[in-house]
Amino acid sequence: MAILEVEHIRKSFEHTEILKDISFSLEKGQVVSIIGSSGSGKTTLLRCLNFLERPDTGIIRANGETLFDSDNPTTQQESEIRKKRLHFGLVFQSFHLFPQYTALENVMLAKQLLAKEQPDYRARKTEILAEIKEQAESLLIQMGLSQRMNNYPHQLSGGQCQRVAIARALALQPDILCFDEPTSALDPELTGEVLKVIRELADQNTTMIIVTHEMAFARDVANHVIFMDDGHILEQGTPTQIFEHPSEERTRQFLSRFTQG
Numbered sequence: 001m002a003i004l005e006v007e008h009i010r011k012s013f014e015h016t017e018i019l020k021d022i023s024f025s026l027e028k029g030q031v032v033s034i035i036g037s038s039g040s041g042k043t044t045l046l047r048c049l050n051f052l053e054r055p056d057t058g059i060i061r062a063n064g065e066t067l068f069d070s071d072n073p074t075t076q077q078e079s080e081i082r083k084k085r086l087h088f089g090l091v092f093q094s095f096h097l098f099p100q101y102t103a104l105e106n107v108m109l110a111k112q113l114l115a116k117e118q119p120d121y122r123a124r125k126t127e128i129l130a131e132i133k134e135q136a137e138s139l140l141i142q143m144g145l146s147q148r149m150n151n152y153p154h155q156l157s158g159g160q161c162q163r164v165a166i167a168r169a170l171a172l173q174p175d176i177l178c179f180d181e182p183t184s185a186l187d188p189e190l191t192g193e194v195l196k197v198i199r200e201l202a203d204q205n206t207t208m209i210i211v212t213h214e215m216a217f218a219r220d221v222a223n224h225v226i227f228m229d230d231g232h233i234l235e236q237g238t239p240t241q242i243f244e245h246p247s248e249e250r251t252r253q254f255l256s257r258f259t260q261g
Helices: 042-049 078-085 103-115 121-142 158-171 188-203 215-221 239-244 249-256
Strands: 004-013 016-026 031-035 057-062 065-069 088-091 176-180 208-211 224-229 232-237
Touching (some): 004 042, 031 042, 031 215, 042 176, 042 208, 088 158, 103 121, 103 158, 158 176, 158 188, 188 208, 188 215, 215 239, 224 249, 232 239, 232 249
Parallel strands (some): 031 208, 088 176, 176 208
Antiparallel strands (some): 004 016, 004 057, 057 065, 224 232
16 A cells, blocks of 8 residues: 555645646655756645645545545644644755754754653653653764764754754654755755765665755656656656656656756
8 A cells, every 4th residue: 555645636826826636656665756847846745745735626645544635624624734744754955953952952852842742741751851862862873963963053064954854854753754855955065965865764765755956866766756847747657767768758858958968
C-alpha cells in the first residue's frame, strides 16, 4: 500500500489556479524528485501536503488514513491540522531557525511542545526531556554537527543551518520528509554538504519528496521523477525515462537548459 496518495488536488489564489488536478502516489522508502520551472506549482504542492495551504479540491491520504477530503468537512477541522502535519517533515529553502535558540534547542523545541500534551508529562518531565535531548543530540551528530550543538544560527554557515533544519524535521519522525529547494539559499560550496546529507538519508531508505533544481542530484538519488509545468504534472517516471527519454516537448525544453554547453 502506498504511504502517500494524492488525488486530484487543485489550489487557486484569488483567480489564479496554481495546482491543476495533481495526482500521484509514493511508496515507503521511495525518493521522489519534483522538477520544473519556477512558478510551476512545486512549492505550493509541498505546502498543501504539509497543510500550510488548504487545497480547494482533492484527497490526501497517508498510510491509508484520509488526511484531507474536500468533500468531507470533518477532515478540514483546524483543530486536527497540527496532528496531520506530523506525517510530513518540511525543510524550507531559508532554514527558518529560531535565532534566539541554539542548534540543539531548535531541534528539541517541537518535540518539547508536543511532550507537554502527554498526560504523564508532569510526572515524567525530567525523563521525557532527557530523552528528547538525547534524540536531538543524536540527530545533530548524524548531520555532522557534534561540535556545533550550542551554537546559535548566526554562528553557523548556511550549510550548517540547513543541516540543523533537516535534523529538526527528522526529530518528529515523520512518515515523509519534504524538501523545498534545500540548496537554493546556499553558496555553491555549501550545496554539496547538504546534498551529501540527503543522499545518506536516501541510502537509509528515508521516504522523501524533494523539490530541486539540482538536476544531477534529482537524476542520481530519486527513484521517481515528476516534471511539473504550469500547475500540471506533465510527465512522471523513472530518472532514466525522464532524463534520457522524455516523452513531452516541454520536458525536453526544460532539461535542455541544464545540458547546453
